[in-house]
Amino acid sequence: MSRDHILHKVRTALGRSAGQPAAEPPPVRLCGPQSDLEARIERFLNAVAGLNGKTYRARSCEEVRDYAARLVDGRPAVASCTPVLTACGIHGLPGVRYQFSTRDEFQTACAQAAVGITGADYALADTGTVVLLASHQEPRMISLLPPVHLAVVPKERILSGLDELFTLLPRPSELTSSLVLVTGPSRTADIEQILVRGVHGPGEIHVVVL
Amino acid sequence: MISIPHERFERVLADPALQQAIYAATGRLMEKRREAVAPEALPDYQELRSQARRIKEHTLENLDYYLEQFEAEVHARGGRVVWCRDGDEVVDFLTKLAREKNARLIVKSKSMTTEEIHLNQQLEQRELEPVETDLGEYILQLAGERPYHIVAPALHKTRYDVADIFSRRLGVEREEIPERQTRIARATLREKFLAADIGLTGANFLVADSGAVVLVENEGNARLTTTAPRIHVAVAGIEKLIPRAQDLAVFLKLLGRSATGQPLTVYTSVLAGPRREGELDGPEEFYVVLLDNGRTRLLADREKRESLFCIRCGACLNHCPVYRKIGGHNYPWVYSGPIGAILTPQYFGAGHEPWLPFASSLCGACGEVCPVKIDIPKMLLLLRREIGRSLAREGKGRWERWAFRVWAWLMTRPKLYEFAGVAASALAPEGSEGWLTGLPPVLRRGPLAAWLSQRDLPLPPGRSFRQLWRVRSRVKRV
Ligand code: SF4
Numbered sequence: 085m086s087r088d089h090i091l092h093k094v095r096t097a098l099g100r101s102a103g104q105p106a107a108e109p110p111p112v113r114l115c116g117p118q119s120d121l122e123a124r125i126e127r128f129l130n131a132v133a134g135l136n137g138k139t140y141r142a143r144s145c146e147e148v149r150d151y152a153a154r155l156v157d158g159r160p161a162v163a164s165c166t167p168v169l170t171a172c173g174i175h176g177l178p179g180v181r182y183q184f185s186t187r188d189e190f191q192t193a194c195a196q197a198a199v200g201i202t203g204a205d206y207a208l209a210d211t212g213t214v215v216l217l218a219s220h221q222e223p224r225m226i227s228l229l230p231p232v233h234l235a236v237v238p239k240e241r242i243l244s245g246l247d248e249l250f251t252l253l254p255r256p257s258e259l260t261s262s263l264v265l266v267t268g269p270s271r272t273a274d275i276e277q278i279l280v281r282g283v284h285g286p287g288e289i290h291v292v293v294l
Numbered sequence: 295m296i297s298i299p300h301e302r303f304e305r306v307l308a309d310p311a312l313q314q315a316i317y318a319a320t321g322r323l324m325e326k327r328r329e330a331v332a333p334e335a336l337p338d339y340q341e342l343r344s345q346a347r348r349i350k351e352h353t354l355e356n357l358d359y360y361l362e363q364f365e366a367e368v369h370a371r372g373g374r375v376v377w378c379r380d381g382d383e384v385v386d387f388l389t390k391l392a393r394e395k396n397a398r399l400i401v402k403s404k405s406m407t408t409e410e411i412h413l414n415q416q417l418e419q420r421e422l423e424p425v426e427t428d429l430g431e432y433i434l435q436l437a438g439e440r441p442y443h444i445v446a447p448a449l450h451k452t453r454y455d456v457a458d459i460f461s462r463r464l465g466v467e468r469e470e471i472p473e474r475q476t477r478i479a480r481a482t483l484r485e486k487f488l489a490a491d492i493g494l495t496g497a498n499f500l501v502a503d504s505g506a507v508v509l510v511e512n513e514g515n516a517r518l519t520t521t522a523p524r525i526h527v528a529v530a531g532i533e534k535l536i537p538r539a540q541d542l543a544v545f546l547k548l549l550g551r552s553a554t555g556q557p558l559t560v561y562t563s564v565l566a567g568p569r570r571e572g573e574l575d576g577p578e579e580f581y582v583v584l585l586d587n588g589r590t591r592l593l594a595d596r597e598k599r600e601s602l603f604c605i606r607c608g609a610c611l612n613h614c615p616v617y618r619k620i621g622g623h624n625y626p627w628v629y630s631g632p633i634g635a636i637l638t639p640q641y642f643g644a645g646h647e648p649w650l651p652f653a654s655s656l657c658g659a660c661g662e663v664c665p666v667k668i669d670i671p672k673m674l675l676l677l678r679r680e681i682g683r684s685l686a687r688e689g690k691g692r693w694e695r696w697a698f699r700v701w702a703w704l705m706t707r708p709k710l711y712e713f714a715g716v717a718a719s720a721l722a723p724e725g726s727e728g729w730l731t732g733l734p735p736v737l738r739r740g741p742l743a744a745w746l747s748q749r750d751l752p753l754p755p756g757r758s759f760r761q762l763w764r765v766r767s768r769v770k771r772v
Contacts, residue, residue, distance in 0.1 A: 094357050094361065096594070112541065187574055191488065260570075276452060
């Protein structure tokens with residue numbers, strides 16, 4: 085069998101035997117430079133803007149809803165069922181769909197939507213990243229198929245960066261089958277190194293911090 | 295002497311547009327990397343490199359343990375691990391899977407490992423339809439070419455080439471603006487994504503403690519490949535393992551910055567198993583193919599094992615003066631540049647394309663920029679030694695060995711060495727503007743002339759370093 089064959093070759097190459105435990109791995113390297121929340125929000129919004137994302141700081145749920153309403157503007161949109169969107173009343177906006185009985189129905193809706201609206205499980209200030217953990221409330225295609233992605237980020241979810249994220253989530257796969265870091269709009273530079281946005285994913289990203 | 299096949303390079307060297315394209319693209323990538331790893335931007339860059347190297351070293355030294363841990367974690371999350379010794383076994387597995395699931399269309403996101411085993415051609419021969427979805431790879435698949443660069447596969451294609459390829463292969467209006475060309479690809483490929491049954495990816499990392507496949511990209515095609523089709527298959531070399539999800543904090547900081555100067559690429563996906571209870575989308579089936587294809591042979595070589603640390607960032611290509619001249623397709627295998635020059639002879643044997651380790655000025659740039667600190671120049675020297683020895687066994691390369699022996703003898707005798715230097719200057723070869731243009735008559739034939747035919751040498755200076763040194767120390771003493 086190929087499995088045993090490969091493992092045998094690996095062990096022979098290393099002079100190890102079956103069942104032998106691993107040596108002590110190098111200690112994990114995670115640093116936690118803690119900045120205060122306001123500074124993190126500021127840094128996060130700047131980083132998103134630096135990636136050509138649109139940013140908005142909302143003071144209330146109503147402001148989030150108004151922003152979303154202007155962006156959707158009655159066109160077809162898909163929203164996830166994550167609590168922050170419910171709290172902001174996104175699901176009541178004209179054009180917004182959020183309940184689906186089958187995968188096919190959901191996929192078609194996402195493929196036809198002008199805007200996809202998600203929450204954010206975390207955000208990374210250093211890089212302007214929105215972190216999404218797939219779940220029954222937060223499916224994957226909403227932030228992927230529509231040409232525009234709107235992410236609503238509760239401000240206390242903004243972390244400094246990767247180190248803090250992996251300190252909080254040492255093994256993300258225990259929580260989700262898919263952890264995705266979204267850093268700016270989809271882009272390519274494959275033709276003559278010329279930057280083009282919106283290749284397969286959304287070419288436009290809006291981040292609203294609440 | 296190992297001769298370098300200059301004839302092969304002539305077409306590329308004589309094509310100013312291509313030279314310009316390679317220079318501009320690699321130059322821009324160098325510039326962006328430099329900014330991204332500068333001390334102001336990333337103060338702990340060197341510590342991150344050391345840590346990345348330590349982790350890779352540790353993982354490979356305990357690889358069997360981590361492979362088994364990874365397998366157990368994938369199984370625990372409802373996925374399946376498939377072990378393949380070579381490309382044929384991968385093709386067999388995929389063909390069987392496709393037949394079982396009644397699948398024909400396979401969307402693919404960029405993967406050097408599948409290039410390595412010529413997977414597309416093999417699948418096509420079995421009546422399957424693999425479609426590359428990374429824009430650069432898609433262009434190349436339509437053109438029937440292999441990647442020119444690990445990270446920027448279509449680096450050698452101009453927008454006019456792309457216009458030709460799209461209009462010829464897709465039957466669309468000729469379109470020369472990259473933005474519109476991208477729209478064409480988006481629309482065509484979107485249909486494929488939504489219709490495909492199998493999504494095939496590589497893996498940038500495999501995380502042992504999580505049973506996770508990590509994919510790093512900018513376009514969103516890897517996300518679509520792993521989201522829309524019912525089945526996700528990731529094909530990865532066994533060296534892609536890292537022990538813990540927490541180690542990603544180190545590698546992700548290095549990979550994007552080294553490759554394109556991005557602190558993080560647009561999308562990073564950490565995928566573990568099929569979709570879970572209650573999820574609306576994501577694959578129903580999740581397979582990870584662990585491929586050997588010669589890697590265990592490299593693993594057995596302690597001295598050169600570190601070649602397996604490579605995270606395929608492409609930085610060594612961008613910084614290599616040889617790659618920047620001869621381009622990607624002059625390297626015999628899918629891995630080009632310095633990393634290709636050390637991987638190819640190790641995978642295929644030192645006798646295969648033996649010129650590769652010699653086509654280097656040993657300037658050391660590759661080793662200096664490598665995010666996992668592979669000592670590429672040292673690997674090149676080790677390979678040269680190996681090739682030299684195997685030539686010696688065949689009774690070849692006698693003159694060269696003799697010449698180096700004389701050289702070594704001379705170098706260890708300072709007085710004699712100095713005299714030889716003076717004598718060489720006194721022979722006063724012809725030159726102009728400080729460069730050597732001709733040789734004394736006795737040397738006009740033979741190996742020295744051949745050596746010089748491809749190299750520029752400055753004229754010997756009026757006074758040697760030793761003479762200058764003596765003058766200086768005399769002045770100081772006074
Ligand atoms: S050898 Fe190092 S620099 Fe070259 S591609 Fe691999 S990781 Fe990058």
